[in-house]
Amino acid sequence: MILKKTNSQICILKSNFANLYSVYNACLSLGFQPIISDNFTDIQNSDILIFPGVGSFAPVKKELDEKGLSSLIQAEVKKGKLFLGICLGMQILFEKSSEGLNIEGLGIFKGEVLPLNPQIVSRIPHIGWNELHIQNNFKSHTIFNSVGSQAQVYFVHSYFCSPLDPKQIVATTEAGTNYQIPVMVNQDNAYGMQFHPERSGKTGLLMLKNFLNLA
Amino acid sequence: MLSKRIIPCLDVKEGRVVKGVNFLGLKDAGDPVELAKQYNESGADEICFLDITASIEARSALINVISRTAREVFIPLTVGGGVQAPSDIGDLLRAGADKVSINSGAVKDISVISEGSRQYGSQCIVIAIDVKNSGNTRTGWEVFVKGGRAATGLDALDWAKKTVGAGAGEILLTSMDADGTKNGYDLPITQLIANEVNVSVIASGGAGKLEHIIDVFRQTKAEAALLASLLHYGELTISQIKNALKENNIPIRNT
Numbered sequence A: 001m002i003l004k005k006t007n008s009q010i011c012i013l014k015s016n017f018a019n020l021y022s023v024y025n026a027c028l029s030l031g032f033q034p035i036i037s038d039n040f041t042d043i044q045n046s047d048i049l050i051f052p053g054v055g056s057f058a059p060v061k062k063e064l065d066e067k068g069l070s071s072l073i074q075a076e077v078k079k080g081k082l083f084l085g086i087c088l089g090m091q092i093l094f095e096k097s098s099e100g101l102n103i104e105g106l107g108i109f110k111g112e113v114l115p116l117n118p119q120i121v122s123r124i125p126h127i128g129w130n131e132l133h134i135q136n137n138f139k140s141h142t143i144f145n146s147v148g149s150q151a152q153v154y155f156v157h158s159y160f161c162s163p164l165d166p167k168q169i170v171a172t173t174e175a176g177t178n179y180q181i182p183v184m185v186n187q188d189n190a191y192g193m194q195f196h197p198e199r200s201g202k203t204g205l206l207m208l209k210n211f212l213n214l215a
Numbered sequence B: 001m002l003s004k005r006i007i008p009c010l011d012v013k014e015g016r017v018v019k020g021v022n023f024l025g026l027k028d029a030g031d032p033v034e035l036a037k038q039y040n041e042s043g044a045d046e047i048c049f050l051d052i053t054a055s056i057e058a059r060s061a062l063i064n065v066i067s068r069t070a071r072e073v074f075i076p077l078t079v080g081g082g083v084q085a086p087s088d089i090g091d092l093l094r095a096g097a098d099k100v101s102i103n104s105g106a107v108k109d110i111s112v113i114s115e116g117s118r119q120y121g122s123q124c125i126v127i128a129i130d131v132k133n134s135g136n137t138r139t140g141w142e143v144f145v146k147g148g149r150a151a152t153g154l155d156a157l158d159w160a161k162k163t164v165g166a167g168a169g170e171i172l173l174t175s176m177d178a179d180g181t182k183n184g185y186d187l188p189i190t191q192l193i194a195n196e197v198n199v200s201v202i203a204s205g206g207a208g209k210l211e212h213i214i215d216v217f218r219q220t221k222a223e224a225a226l227l228a229s230l231l232h233y234g235e236l237t238i239s240q241i242k243n244a245l246k247e248n249n250i251p252i253r254n255t
Helices: A020-029 A040-045 A057-066 A069-079 A201-212 B032-041 B059-072 B086-095 B104-108 B111-120 B156-166 B187-196 B210-219 B238-247
Strands: A010-013 A035-037 A048-053 A082-087 A111-115 A126-131 A152-157 A159-163 A169-176 A179-187 A190-193 B005-013 B047-051 B077-080 B099-102 B125-133 B141-145 B150-155 B170-175 B200-204 B224-227
Touching: A010 A020, A010 A040, A020 A048, A020 A201, A020 B059, A035 A040, A040 A069, A048 A069, A057 A069, A069 A082, A126 A169, A152 A201, A159 A179, B005 B032, B005 B200, B005 B238, B032 B047, B032 B059, B047 B059, B059 B077, B059 B086, B077 B125, B086 B099, B086 B111, B099 B111, B104 B111, B104 B141, B111 B125, B111 B156, B125 B156, B125 B187, B141 B156, B150 B156, B156 B170, B156 B187, B170 B187, B187 B200, B187 B210, B210 B224, B210 B238
Parallel strands: A010 A035, A010 A048, A048 A082, A082 A190, B005 B047, B005 B224, B047 B077, B077 B099, B099 B125, B125 B170, B170 B200, B200 B224
Antiparallel strands: A111 A159, A126 A152, A169 A179, A179 A190, B125 B141, B141 B150
């Protein structure tokens, strides 16, 4: 495999709660060579920081806090580093979550993480392929280059992010009848995806590639 | 709206696919990775490996297969077979599985579900339930283990609810009565379980032709259909199945 000659250093944030190698393998298949690390210098020296997360809010945030990574991520995002939070890695960017009451999120996005409404969503977790409804102001965003307007991506989650500022919502999906939930957000250099681009076949890989090329 | 999923299932023994697979142009039809790639290319929504290796020593062959698959296939991968303890779940997830299916290990000790979901999240815990209409339980459907050879006395519906309560995020329901018959999925038990639980149900066992797959989605609330020999022997392709589902207004993923 020919690795793309790029000056962008990608760092996948190492944590106990993620299938790190799915994202790592996906980057490799796209010709990028990321590192997996929780070392401060590695993170600071990277151009792109990716935080994949699975599991639940409280233990993941606790691990970040214990490693001193919460404040580091906040500082790096503030400095303008390209950042992608995937699944729980997106949820942790918000101020708080119903999943871990009394535990503060990173607050990079204003708003909270809420449980899917069991009255509307018949199967929880929301598992499977669902269609992205890209918001009008993001339709021509680079991240959707060649993706098409009816992209289907893979979800597996029981909570979703609700940003205070609707302008930060990049895309929603219909998790139940007439029940659209935000599943992709963006503010400046920070992006969040509730779905798994690394498990979403060609569509997901394309979005990941478009994201990496933003650097 | 969620798409209905088509999931090819490969039986893997000591790192090789058992049961012949009829595909043209494959370098190695016994290699699970080659087959997973092929199914991914042809539009599978997820891949399932079922490890039927008896010995613990051969486990490393499975781990190797999973990690090689995860390097090349970027759709969800479910792996099952012989999972007894939460540490087995961890091993498979670390190798690159997205979900782990648990069968007799849970019957032996349900804590593998509760502890596994606590450690790794419900989203990666699939309870595999093999049922037969024995008439010996409350609903008549009884849970069997050891490939359908050993009755447990457990009622299928009670067991489904109990394991979901313990933290299973999905149910892989195989009807031993229908399995291998090619007479269609067992619609009554699939519908009963899918109506009574609030997690996704994957229907398995009995598909012999296109109509059976259409029926299981039309007549039950199953979210996915597991397919083995029908696909492996090339009797139907995934695109034929998806086209037929689409014609019948069943939501599917376009690939």
